[in-house]
Amino acid sequence: xxxxxxxxxxxxxxxxxQHPLRxxxxxxxxxxATSDIVAQKxxxxxxxxxxxxxLKVIFGAAYLGPFGHFFHILLDKLFKGKKDTKTVAKxxxxxxxxxxxxxxxxxxxxxxxxxxxxxxxxxxxxxxxxYPTVQYxxxxxxxxxxxxxxxxxxxxxxxxxxxxxxxxxxIFLNLRAKSMVTKG
Numbered sequence: 562x563x564x565x566x567x568x569x570x571x572x573x574x575x576x577x578x579q580h581p582l583r584x585x586x587x588x589x590x591x592x593x594a595t596s597d598i599v600a601q602k603x604x605x606x607x608x609x610x611x612x613x614x615x616l617k618v619i620f621g622a623a624y625l626g627p628f629g630h631f632f633h634i635l636l637d638k639l640f641k642g643k644k645d646t647k648t649v650a651k652x653x654x655x656x657x658x659x660x661x662x663x664x665x666x667x668x669x670x671x672x673x674x675x676x677x678x679x680x681x682x683x684x685x686x687x688x689x690x691x692y693p694t695v696q697y698x699x700x701x702x703x704x705x706x707x708x709x710x711x712x713x714x715x716x717x718x719x720x721x722x723x724x725x726x727x728x729x730x731x732i733f734l735n736l737r738a739k740s741m742v743t744k745g
Contacts, residue, residue: 577717585720586626592724593621596731604736616676617731624667625727629720632660637716644712653707661699666692668734695734702730 577584597617601609636655640648669692673684706726710719 577721581717582627582630585630585724586622588721589626589629589724589727590618590622592728593617593625593731596728600732600736603732613676616671620668620671620675621724624671625664625724626720628660628664629723632656633716633719636711642716646712649708649711652711653704656707657700657704661703662696665695665699665734668731669695672734698733699730 573584594614594617597614598609601613636652639655640652666688669688670684673679673687674681679687706723710722714722
């Protein structure tokens with residue numbers, strides 16, 4: 562690893578150790594931005610929509626980072642930090658039956674109401690139509706990530722790992738939301 566990259570990683574890890582919540586918030590915001598930039602380009606948007614990008618950064622930094630931070634701490638406390646396969650399976654089930662549906666719903670609400678500025682009746686109709694597919698897709702993808710995350714990743718890095726994967730999931734959700742707009 563180059564000395565600049567190595568130094569950057571060391572600084573990041575130090576910040577994660579000294580200021581875990583703030584670092585996870587910034588990381589989630591940056592990765593939300595990355596996700597949105599890629600999604601905008603893949604969906605054919607020629608000129609970057611800065612307002613949309615800023616709103617996605619706010620969602621990542623103000624919601625996803627803190628929510629993930631506190632959820633993983635709570636989950637570890639509930640299961641007393643155990644990492645045996647039976648406990649990890651329970652953690653994944655809890656995560657998939659609570660956080661997964663909640664986060665997907667929150668994203669779809671935020672995207673429709675805040676980012677697109679659509680009226681509630683339209684957002685409600687789109688969610689009613691599209692949410693089951695988004696959630697089903699989530700349940701085919703995220704349990705594997707959760708399993709690996711809870712079994713192999715130390716607590717302080719779980720939100721970061723989840724945020725990196727969520728960057729790609731966000732591209733999927735953005736493209737899905739975009740298809741909801743073009744179909745609806």
